Amino acid sequence: DAGVIQSPRHEVTEMGQEVTLRCKPISGHNSLFWYRQTMMRGLELLIYFNNNVPIDDSGMPEDRFSAKMPNASFSTLKIQPSEPRDSAVYFCASSLSYNGNTGELFFGEGSRLTVL
Amino acid sequence: EDKVVQSPLSLVVHEGDTVTLNCSYEVTNFRSLLWYKQEKKAPTFLFMLTSSGIEKKSGRLSSILDKKELFSILNITATQTGDSAVYLCAVDSFTGGGNKLTFGTGTQLKVEL
Numbered sequence: 001d002a003g004v005i006q007s008p009r010h011e012v013t014e015m016g017q018e019v020t021l022r023c024k025p026i027s028g029h030n031s032l033f034w035y036r037q038t039m040m041r042g043l044e045l046l047i048y049f050n051n052n053v054p055i056d057d058s059g060m061p062e063d064r065f066s067a068k069m070p071n072a073s074f075s076t077l078k079i080q081p082s083e084p085r086d087s088a089v090y091f092c093a094s095s096l097s098y099n100g101n102t103g104e105l106f107f108g109e110g111s112r113l114t115v116l
Numbered sequence: 117e118d119k120v121v122q123s124p125l126s127l128v129v130h131e132g133d134t135v136t137l138n139c140s141y142e143v144t145n146f147r148s149l150l151w152y153k154q155e156k157k158a159p160t161f162l163f164m165l166t167s168s169g170i171e172k173k174s175g176r177l178s179s180i181l182d183k184k185e186l187f188s189i190l191n192i193t194a195t196q197t198g199d200s201a202v203y204l205c206a207v208d209s210f211t212g213g214g215n216k217l218t219f220g221t222g223t224q225l226k227v228e229l
Contacts, residue, residue, distance in 0.1 A: 031214065042221035043159075043204065050214035091158060101147050101166075102208045102215040107158035 002026075006092050006108035014116050018080040021111045024073055025094030031102060034067055034077050035091040037110070043091070049075065050097065082115045089113070118143040120207050122220035130228055133195050137223045139205030140187040147208040147215060149181055149188050154202045154222070162190070162203075195227045 005024040013019055025032050033048040047057040049069045057067070064083070069075040079086055089110040095103045119142045129135055141149065148166045152159035163172045165181035165188060172179050176195075181188045192199055202222040208215055 033217065035219070043219040045216060045218060048214065048216050055214040056211055056216060097215055100210050100215065102217050104161045104164065105150070105152075105159075105206075105217055106161075109158055 004092055004094050004106050004108035006090075006111050008111055009109060010112045010114075012114045012116065013082055015083055016081040017115075018078065019082045019086075019113060019115075021077040021090050021092075021113070023075045023077070023092030023108060025075070025092070026106055027073065029094035029096050029106075030072075031095045031097045032069060032075050033093045033095075033105065034075070035093065037089045037091060038087075046077070046090075079113075082113075084115045087114050118207065118209055118216075118218045120205055120218050120220035122203075122205050122223050124223060125221070126224040126226070128226045128228060129195055131196055133227075134191065134193045135195060135225065137190040137192075137203050137205075137225070138187065139189070139220055141205075141207045141218075142186065143207050143209040143218065145210040146183070147210055150206045150208065150217065151179055151188075151190050152204040152206065152219075154204055155200075159204055192225075195225075197227050197229060200225060200227045 007022045034046040037043045046059045047067045052069045067077045091110045093105045093107045095105045123138045151162040163179045168183040176193045179190045204222045205220045206217045
């Protein structure tokens, strides 16, 4: 199994530009999570999907952030316009939820975003 | 709002020492507590705990959950330099439409020779 695949691995952009991060979850998994990690705040849950449906996006910091999951094998996290404070590592993770449990969460390698 | 608090924030020990990492939580509709290890890249899974008082063990690592007092500990015995990492605690809780994992900020462990 290829695991959770994220792209790009690194992105450097200028303030005001649009950023799109991509994620391919593990085949067969029914839950997908987007996290943001910084030194100051640790791992923050931004949004999660269950069976491609967004369940809770209360962690999305602002309207500049949006996420979609058009099908079971693909999700995007978009930031438009980006700001320097968005600089962080963005992780996508997936799991096979069952009987009301998330189960083991498998993480992608992360996308390191730097906004200048 | 769900909360997961880990302590200490960081720890430096010598090889061979035993360490205990703490995790306390306040969540609604608790399902399970998970421990992850994060080195330079993505977190990797260590344990999932659902029942109080039952120790999970893997080599030199062990963990136990107390659902009455709402905390868990992760023990590492005979530490090695390869144990140096950030250890993350996460709590699985059920919301209206599904489950979510809330992470603590982690404990940074450094094991020195």
